[in-house]
Amino acid sequence: MITISVIGAGQVGTQFCKAISAAESLHLEQWYNRSKIDQQNGLDDANFCNDLMQLKPADLYILAVSDSAIETISNALPFENRLVVHTSGSVALRFLNKKNRKGVFYPLQTFSKASDLDFSNIPICIETTEKSDRKLLETVANTLGSPTYFIQSEQRQSLHLSAVFVNNFTNQLYRIAHELTDRHGLEFDILKPLMQETIQKLQNLSPYMAQTGPAKRNDKKTIKQHLKLLEKTPKYQKIYELITQSIQHTHG
């Protein structure tokens, strides 16, 4: 039995607590949060904790807190030589206090409170200073059902940057399409099969090979027509121009 305490009750902390509680060979020792934890999550409140000084011994402490709080909380932990990991894509390992054994346990996924997540869809990127700690983190991740990748801090930051492109930025393009369809009395839903197929194609093709459309085939007439349709939203016109240029640069 691996004992784990989770620090933080945001999306990531909550999902980890739920999954750890549900796993037979893992034990959720304690769940710390500065303020009271919303108990609608179905977890027994016996292990809740609001005081870092009351943290009991555990095999692993997962700091699922905001990037800016990692260093502070790591410094404030009232124990030494235990395994403490953070869950951030962009914070380097060195920001954890060296009085404890350090690691990263970064779930590469977008979390929402609404749904229970299937951890087989959540790759976990692992980094440790001590090789022996790797094995424990790998066991925890695999027990949750996650595939694991060993990735150093610098690589992880590039991965996080890539994640911003495929998740936040893609979502903003969906948002723009949502606005455009709304404005013309069209249902956004009509686009969903296309959105799905755009990803589906990448099962067999690279994004380079999968590209189609007016930018790639340099269809000036359609591009001009689209830019005219965007006249009233110059910000979107600019995005259209820039990504069109990018596609043409890639395929030119």
Added chain:
Amino acid sequence: MITISVIGAGQVGTQFCKAISAAESLHLEQWYNRSKIDQQNGLDDANFCNDLMQLKPADLYILAVSDSAIETISNALPFENRLVVHTSGSVALRFLNKKNRKGVFYPLQTFSKASDLDFSNIPICIETTEKSDRKLLETVANTLGSPTYFIQSEQRQSLHLSAVFVNNFTNQLYRIAHELTDRHGLEFDILKPLMQETIQKLQNLSPYMAQTGPAKRNDKKTIKQHLKLLEKTPKYQKIYELITQSIQHTHG
């Protein structure tokens, strides 16, 4: 039995021919292409045709040709008062010659030669000048398994523009992420569950509600770190800045 002739042997024409041939209540009367049609598609070659003058009577002619060829081929058709539709997202109905009954039969999907498509994932946007022709186009689409939408030319152009955002532009963001992961010795595949979940979330949330990430929470430190990582690719840096601003404008 509805008889249909398809003009054009690109991705769209080929997929329509395959699906029409497979449907019991539709008959592929002829398949026209200027040059010889590649016969590896498993269709009987008895109905191939290279000469517009040899087109026989049919209930429907589908012009699945490039946008720039629609007007020319429509003018060259050697018959009158039959139902002729094009399949383009961006060409207005008026570009079809008025000697025939006119319509649009626009499949809102990205087509690739490789795979047989499931038409239940291909919404078809229908437009006609004569109301009685609507019914026939709707029957054909539904027989293929497609949901149908009645959409006028102007709306259709906005829909096509939206499709460029969610398909071609999204795919270019995937391309950029592919480059970034490659450059740092990471597998692009590690991002795929995140890409999938980004869309999955939109089953229950609007793109507005689904947004997360450094731009939305105005995490200046991470944004600065990301822009630094993109120093060697100023074009991608520019895209990062512009979409980050767009997210902040949407959520500001």
